[in-house]
Amino acid sequence: MSAILEVTDLSKAYAGVHALDGVSFAVEAGSITGLIGPNGSGKSTAIDCISGFQKLDGGKVVLAGTDITGRAAHRIARTGLMRTFQTVRVYERLALSDNLAIAAQQFDAATWVDEFLRTRRYRDAIEASEARARRLVELIGLQRYYEAEVGILSYGQKKLVALAAALMPHPRIVVLDEPVAGVNPSRIREIEEALRQLNEAGETFLIVEHNVEFITNLCHRVVVLEQGRKLAEGTAAEIHTDSRVLEAYLGMTPEMAVAEMESRP
């Protein structure tokens, strides 16, 4: 396997506070990589810097061999990196079908001239986009809402719409910012299953999440951040037993936990 996304020595400071301090990691093509860490550890800043929504102070981001460091967000997206947002972002007052179609329209060859003249190229692009949209909507189980305005959906359903939109243009990598935060637990299973299926079909994911169980169930590799630095990296099983990680997350190591339990009457 080769790395589709390589992040080297990422640095970012807000008013002198280091949000990111030399973070490096890589995402293998075809993998699901998790990025976890306590609140304020720099996860969101990291993906904002990678996707061009924040200017980084130092470091390098390479996507599929192309240096995308410091590029504008829309140019990074065109290079093949699609992302979602922590607080769900969808076009509330557009139909689900339009939400998905817009996500793909920048990536087909049809121009406005093609559209005006209804050329073959335009019709092919629309047909391909429509087919992709139908398949993704089926995957997220929202077929009956296909023509409905997204605003009527629940928060969890909107997260699924955002996921489907990110997948629309066949990106090289999809970056998900807290895909299950604030989502009803029964739906978390559905999202997990959908992501697994998509990954088996060849999609690559980088997932930022608080929900450790979700991450360990799903991810091939996990990167742990704490206070802007990389604390640990490894498989889910390795991370699960890493005492530094447990201390960062729980404030205590397993030994300390056992000691505390034993000291209780």
Place this chain on the structure above:
Amino acid sequence: MKLAVALVAALAFAALPLLTNSNYIMGIGVSALIFTVAAAALNLIYGYTGLLSFAQLGFWGIGGYASALTVVTFGGTFWWGLVWAAVINAAVALVVGYPTLRTNRHAFVIVTLTFALLVTMIARDWVDLTRGALGIPNLPPPVAFGYEFGTTGRFYWIAWAFSVAMLAFLYALCTSRIGRTLVAIKQNEPLVRAQGISPMPYKLASFALSAAITGAAGGVYSFHLGIIDPLFLDFYFMQTFLIIVIIGGAGSFWGVVVSGIALSALPEVLRFSADFRMIIYGLILVVVMFVMPSGVAGWLRERRLTRLREQLR
């Protein structure tokens, strides 16, 4: 279906000069058509792209003066006057828009308002060009192939053809992928950027097109009046366009077109009560805004959504 209704309505409007000899009624018809076009252009930048532009008043004035000056000072035809009105406005919009659209939406409102006031001052104070408060009277009627559009009845055809062409263009634009992208930018700009679309060219293009169409509309209207002076930049016009858009429902193409025709005719229909007509007009506006805060089209849409929610429950 909507298009069939629109076609029938357009033909019905074309028939107005055949139904009446009254210059008064045809004059209202001309105003209604031109105001509807200007409101639809405002709808493009405000209703679709989500940027409230008071610069429309400035574009309207620049368009009026540009076409009047083309004919009177530079010896061109009315038709070239309209072309200049559109071209100059598009260029001005690009120059004003490029820096302004980089700021936020609130700053955009203030800058466009200032721009409109600036144009008003130029119209009044650049006496060598605009003849100041005296204005430019006696604008000659347009001529095409030796046919002079000298009466209100004849001029009505120009206004009609102009509005049908502009509205058809705006309709094609607003229902295209470009129009949908403008709506997307209004609703969620960061998401648009995350999907590989740069919002700036779309915002600039919609601002420039809106300016060009408003300018051409101003050009037609100035020749309808036959005179242009600084009163052409009275805030009354901006207010009219904005009321049409808000009552019709910002972001709804047909809502704004229907409300443009209806609200241009309404003050005249209310003439049966000469003393109270503007009070009644105001009351109607207030009541509509109370009952339908997002315009007629917004109100219809909400009802549709409520029904849909019940169905899906």
